Amino acid sequence: MSDNLITKYNIPGPRYTSYPTVPFWKDDTFSTKAWQESVINTYESDKENTAISLYIHLPFCEQLCTFCGCNKRITKNHTVETPYLETVLKEWTLYTNLLNKRPIIRELHIGGGTPTFFSPENLAALINGIFKLATKADKASISFEGHPNNTSFEHLKVLKDLGFNRVSYGVQDYNETVQKAINRIQPFENVKRVTEQARDLGYNSVGHDIIFGLPFQTKEHIINTIEKTKELKPDRIAFYSYAHVPWIKGNGQRGFKDTDLPSPDEKREMYEIGKEALQKAGYIEIGMDHFALSTDSLYQSMKDNTMHRNFMGYSDLKTEIMIGLGVSSISDSWFGFAQNEKKVEEYQKRINNNELAVYRGHILNKEDLIIRKHILNLMCTLQTSWTENETYFKEMPEVLAQLKEMESDQLIKIEKETLTILEKGRPFVRNVCMAFDLHLQRAKPETQLFSMTI
Ligand SMILES: C[S@@+](CC[C@H](N)C(=O)[O-])C[C@H]1O[C@@H](n2cnc3c(N)ncnc32)[C@H](O)[C@@H]1O
Ligand code: SF4
Numbered sequence: 001m002s003d004n005l006i007t008k009y010n011i012p013g014p015r016y017t018s019y020p021t022v023p024f025w026k027d028d029t030f031s032t033k034a035w036q037e038s039v040i041n042t043y044e045s046d047k048e049n050t051a052i053s054l055y056i057h058l059p060f061c062e063q064l065c066t067f068c069g070c071n072k073r074i075t076k077n078h079t080v081e082t083p084y085l086e087t088v089l090k091e092w093t094l095y096t097n098l099l100n101k102r103p104i105i106r107e108l109h110i111g112g113g114t115p116t117f118f119s120p121e122n123l124a125a126l127i128n129g130i131f132k133l134a135t136k137a138d139k140a141s142i143s144f145e146g147h148p149n150n151t152s153f154e155h156l157k158v159l160k161d162l163g164f165n166r167v168s169y170g171v172q173d174y175n176e177t178v179q180k181a182i183n184r185i186q187p188f189e190n191v192k193r194v195t196e197q198a199r200d201l202g203y204n205s206v207g208h209d210i211i212f213g214l215p216f217q218t219k220e221h222i223i224n225t226i227e228k229t230k231e232l233k234p235d236r237i238a239f240y241s242y243a244h245v246p247w248i249k250g251n252g253q254r255g256f257k258d259t260d261l262p263s264p265d266e267k268r269e270m271y272e273i274g275k276e277a278l279q280k281a282g283y284i285e286i287g288m289d290h291f292a293l294s295t296d297s298l299y300q301s302m303k304d305n306t307m308h309r310n311f312m313g314y315s316d317l318k319t320e321i322m323i324g325l326g327v328s329s330i331s332d333s334w335f336g337f338a339q340n341e342k343k344v345e346e347y348q349k350r351i352n353n354n355e356l357a358v359y360r361g362h363i364l365n366k367e368d369l370i371i372r373k374h375i376l377n378l379m380c381t382l383q384t385s386w387t388e389n390e391t392y393f394k395e396m397p398e399v400l401a402q403l404k405e406m407e408s409d410q411l412i413k414i415e416k417e418t419l420t421i422l423e424k425g426r427p428f429v430r431n432v433c434m435a436f437d438l439h440l441q442r443a444k445p446e447t448q449l450f451s452m453t454i
Helices: 004-010 033-047 077-099 120-132 153-161 175-181 188-203 220-232 264-280 299-304 344-352 364-379 396-402 403-409 423-436 436-443
Strands: 052-056 104-114 135-146 166-172 205-212 237-243 284-286 290-292 306-311 313-315 322-325 330-331 336-340 358-361 383-385 412-415 418-421
Touching: 004 264, 004 423, 033 336, 033 358, 052 120, 077 120, 077 344, 077 423, 104 120, 120 153, 135 153, 153 188, 166 188, 175 383, 188 205, 188 220, 188 412, 205 220, 205 264, 220 264, 264 284, 284 299, 290 299, 290 423, 306 364, 322 336, 364 383, 364 423, 396 403, 396 423, 403 412, 403 423, 418 423, 423 436
Parallel strands: 052 104, 052 322, 104 135, 135 166, 166 205, 205 237
Antiparallel strands: 237 290, 284 290, 306 313, 322 330, 330 336, 336 358, 383 418, 412 418
């Protein structure tokens, strides 16, 4: 990858887990009432009774990792578990009360924070409470994020017995200097133990998260981390670019200096080297940031063109409704987005007041829905087309004009009514989406809202 391309295209850009992206949500057209109506409308207009997705955010962690960009609350006090889970179940009741029939859950993901901060018994009570009011779909995808340092055999066993079939573990990097800098000492043996235990118990997909671009990280560290990862052969690997977002308050990223981070060129080299090593080991690159073995359902869904992207990242299926429970969670009714209060106390207060805890959101208009489709196409299949009337929008000529330079750099190919991202252009998929992002184009933000694309 030439340094010129990196210099030219390394700009702040969204990761497009939604369109419009969160900073461009129009709060003035949003209200809790509008959000509720949007959920009800999508749910009731779905005559085939398609299932929904559920995301549950469990924010607590015992120790702060200084690179972390997630919404979390650091505490060693485990008395927070029960009141928090009771609130989540209350919130679930508020949502199911809106629906005119018992929901079918096709996808359930528990993320965090650290879900394995909670005891196995408490997690079982949560899941049983969820399925008291819903039916599990055949072939439902049920997953959680486990921290290798505190996931116990009991966690894995209890959750497997409740129907969990996927788990992903935060690995990040095996090098000790990097681990010290990010305040996360995590020996290989811990990851090995939890990976093997999940396999033995019959989980059909085990994932590892690796990050490139961390403080003090080098290419050798990436190679070494992937070598070790190969020994355990996870089914999926999220190979994330470190998102440096120090302006998000309280995430502790100021625990190291900017000068301790690799340069954009070094970071891009880490990606290239990592990608090559993963491909040599039999992993196939999927959309952005993800790799999977050909036996994993994410790869199958990419091949079948059924892959989807939502706030949880890539998913092997699409549901129109995704309800996010818990502090800071984001929900999607296809025609609207809503985010919950970001502070645990605020979230609990509102739910315990018998109201939904949403505090901001966006109701999509016709233009948003068209652009959303293009961005989803690009992020999931690296291609989009405007052959039909519903996919054409009047700004299309300006969008294509903006992409001319990427075309002459041979990153994309534009034909009569289709755009394809070429292999060389893969690292710049976010840049291509940005040309379609009419909210971003119109606003031209002067302050940095997003992490860098490289
Ligand atoms: C909620 S954590 C995973 C579960 C558990 N808390 C743990 O750390 O093992 C989700 C993943 O997000 C990724 N992540 C967090 N902050 C990030 C950042 N600033 N840049 C890139 N990836 C990040 C990490 O790879 C992490 O494993
Ligand atoms: S990386 Fe995981 S364990 Fe570390 S602070 Fe973030 S959510 Fe908590």
